Amino acid sequence: MNTFVSRTIEDQIRRRLTGEPRKIIILYGQRQVGKTTLAQHIFQNMADQKVLRINADFNPHTEIFSSRDLAKIRLFVAGFDYLFIDEAQRIPDIGINLKILYDNFPNLRILVTGSSSLDLANRIHEPLTGRTWTFRLHPFSAEELTARSNALDYHDRLEEWMLFGTYPGVLELENRKDKATFLGELTHAYLYKDVLELSGIRQSQKLRDLLRLLAFQIGSEVSFNELGRQLGLDTATVQRYVDLLEKAFVIKTVSGYSRNLRKEISKKQKIYFQDLGVRNALIEKFAPLNMRDDTGGLWENFLFVERSKLLDNHQIRASRFFWRLQTGAELDYVEEYEGKLAGFEFKFGNKSAKAPQAWHETYPEASFQTINRENWLPFVLETAEFA
Numbered sequence: 001m002n003t004f005v006s007r008t009i010e011d012q013i014r015r016r017l018t019g020e021p022r023k024i025i026i027l028y029g030q031r032q033v034g035k036t037t038l039a040q041h042i043f044q045n046m047a048d049q050k051v052l053r054i055n056a057d058f059n060p061h062t063e064i065f066s067s068r069d070l071a072k073i074r075l076f077v078a079g080f081d082y083l084f085i086d087e088a089q090r091i092p093d094i095g096i097n098l099k100i101l102y103d104n105f106p107n108l109r110i111l112v113t114g115s116s117s118l119d120l121a122n123r124i125h126e127p128l129t130g131r132t133w134t135f136r137l138h139p140f141s142a143e144e145l146t147a148r149s150n151a152l153d154y155h156d157r158l159e160e161w162m163l164f165g166t167y168p169g170v171l172e173l174e175n176r177k178d179k180a181t182f183l184g185e186l187t188h189a190y191l192y193k194d195v196l197e198l199s200g201i202r203q204s205q206k207l208r209d210l211l212r213l214l215a216f217q218i219g220s221e222v223s224f225n226e227l228g229r230q231l232g233l234d235t236a237t238v239q240r241y242v243d244l245l246e247k248a249f250v251i252k253t254v255s256g257y258s259r260n261l262r263k264e265i266s267k268k269q270k271i272y273f274q275d276l277g278v279r280n281a282l283i284e285k286f287a288p289l290n291m292r293d294d295t296g297g298l299w300e301n302f303l304f305v306e307r308s309k310l311l312d313n314h315q316i317r318a319s320r321f322f323w324r325l326q327t328g329a330e331l332d333y334v335e336e337y338e339g340k341l342a343g344f345e346f347k348f349g350n351k352s353a354k355a356p357q358a359w360h361e362t363y364p365e366a367s368f369q370t371i372n373r374e375n376w377l378p379f380v381l382e383t384a385e386f387a
Helices: 010-018 035-044 059-064 070-077 094-104 117-125 142-148 151-156 158-164 176-199 204-215 224-231 235-247 276-282 295-313 357-362 376-381
Strands: 024-028 051-055 082-086 109-114 132-136 251-255 269-273 319-324 330-337 340-346 367-371
Touching: 010 024, 010 035, 010 109, 010 132, 024 035, 035 082, 035 109, 059 070, 070 094, 094 109, 142 151, 142 295, 142 376, 151 158, 158 176, 158 276, 158 295, 176 204, 176 276, 204 224, 204 235, 204 269, 204 276, 224 235, 235 251, 251 295, 251 319, 269 276, 269 295, 276 295, 295 319, 295 330, 295 340, 295 376
Parallel strands: 024 109, 024 132, 051 082, 082 109, 340 367
Antiparallel strands: 251 269, 319 330, 330 340
């Protein structure tokens, strides 16, 4: 797949970048999801504008844009209409320096990307309060991939994407061995390098062990206390590591839904991986679905992540949960949007499930639906229900 795949958020970014009120655009996302490609595609359509492109990995640029020296910065940006800073988290004091740019160059439009929110978010949000529009770029979504082909193709390749994920670099490769090799290298490059370097974690092996434990528990509730006992870490340290991994876009934590009823379990969490290829690379398991014992967990993770991409890409602020009672009644996924509550059960086949009686009794106004292999595409493609 060597042709450019349109990203759902591109038009939104372009409107914010060129429109009013003028604000700095921040584009977050994992390494290798296509942030640079997307930014370059946006600027390609601005041939009549002067664009200054900065790679924060290049030391002279880093020195200038971390200097807080208005005169030095002015010599660099004067005469340009747009400033694009790639991998901005590598620039010290980037937030303060962006504030200098924003306040002193009122005609300059700015777009910055960051492959991790670990450090970038902390250093940008406070000095730039009220001055930013923030976007998140995921690996390719079902919506983006079906837009360039068709739904039938997505059905045919569903297993491939459940095993190897939807990173652009993975989709460009044709055979299983190359895909697995790419994911192994990617996992080492951004999971360990970014998280360890930016967080200051010294116990790298503990982090690797934690990730593997989490990879084996997708679709299940996790106990930080139990994880700590298995790793020889205290609960607070495990929670800190999980928080860092979430900020680095490796995992996503989901809480139990509750309206403060005693019988509802809300303190435990489920953890999903933001890309299943990365998850499978961590446990070095790319066997076909019919030879696995974790297909149900993969399916649940896949649907959660694809639904999250749909909501994020369309700026829909729906809250996401799971639901379980102490009696064992449960739903895989619960969504709340503008006062409306919906429950879902995920089945990797063509079977349907009934909602637990307790769900209807507790939330009679809520809807329920089974999502299976026959009806999953609308769940990850359609936003009509949020109109």
